[in-house]
Amino acid sequence: MVVIAHVSDLHVGAFNFRKKLLSEAIERINDLNPDVVIVTGDITENGYHMEFVLAEEYLEMIESPMMVVPGNHDARHVGNESFQEIIHQRYGTLNLNNKNMKIIGMDSSEPDLNYGKIGRSQQARMESELIKARKKNLYKIIALHHHIIPVPKTGRERNVLTDAGDILKSVIDGKADLVLSGHKHVPHVWLVENTAFVTAGTVSSLKLRGKDLPSFNIINITDETIEIVLNQLGGKSKSIVKYENSCKIN
Numbered sequence: 001m002v003v004i005a006h007v008s009d010l011h012v013g014a015f016n017f018r019k020k021l022l023s024e025a026i027e028r029i030n031d032l033n034p035d036v037v038i039v040t041g042d043i044t045e046n047g048y049h050m051e052f053v054l055a056e057e058y059l060e061m062i063e064s065p066m067m068v069v070p071g072n073h074d075a076r077h078v079g080n081e082s083f084q085e086i087i088h089q090r091y092g093t094l095n096l097n098n099k100n101m102k103i104i105g106m107d108s109s110e111p112d113l114n115y116g117k118i119g120r121s122q123q124a125r126m127e128s129e130l131i132k133a134r135k136k137n138l139y140k141i142i143a144l145h146h147h148i149i150p151v152p153k154t155g156r157e158r159n160v161l162t163d164a165g166d167i168l169k170s171v172i173d174g175k176a177d178l179v180l181s182g183h184k185h186v187p188h189v190w191l192v193e194n195t196a197f198v199t200a201g202t203v204s205s206l207k208l209r210g211k212d213l214p215s216f217n218i219i220n221i222t223d224e225t226i227e228i229v230l231n232q233l234g235g236k237s238k239s240i241v242k243y244e245n246s247c248k249i250n
């Protein structure tokens with residue numbers, strides 16, 4: 001069994017950021033002791049250096065291995081430089097060899113812009129990492145902030161990747177198992193071919209739609225099934241989807 005925590009859109013520094021929510025989420029995640037925690041961007045509100053310092057203080061409390069990618073808010077005010085200085089590289093690969101798993105982190109942010117783009121060089125890197133992973137029969141996860149496929153209940157679509165069509169083709173052709181994103185603050189799952197496209201809610205801000213609650217996702221992978229569970233802060237946990245595991249790791 002592999003357990004993944006998918007956390008997104010902390011928005012540290014926002015007026016509607018709530019440190020109590022983030023502390024509660026970190027406590028719950030550490031109690032679950034996942035094999036990896038994947039944070040899909042917007043860890044800060046404005047990309048300010050001090051916001052990254054504070055965000056890192058929280059992230060350091062997470063006890064599991066972690067992959068963090070930047071979001072559009074993190075790329076404001078040369079936040080891309082602060083991200084690299086305080087968190088780690090804006091994109092990269094995390095191999096969990098004992099779990100036969102490869103996580104490919106991508107930077108979809110553009111300085112001071114809200115829209116997302118991967119670009120040809122990162123696309124080529126993703127494709128080659130997916131090929132390497134397939135040769136070793138690894139479970140393949142892609143983490144990026146912006147969604148590749150539109151998310152329901154989010155109004156007019158403006159922020160899907162500008163190169164979404166190209167990236168979607170590479171993801172499907174490369175037989176990625178899981179694509180994790182944030183940005184819209186709406187937890188959702190699309191199953192396309194053999195890939196699950198999962199978006200997370202905001203974990204610690206009140207930038208919410210209607211009566212939605214802040215949340216994070218837990219993904220439980222067994223030999224037989226993959227289940228994506230929505231963990232609401234101040235609410236119940238509920239299964240979003242459970243489907244057959246065609247990859248067979250463990």
Ligand SMILES: [Fe+2]
Binds near residue numbers: 011042071073184185
């Ligand atoms: Fe966000």
Ligand SMILES: [Fe+2]
Binds near residue numbers: 072
């Ligand atoms: Fe965002």
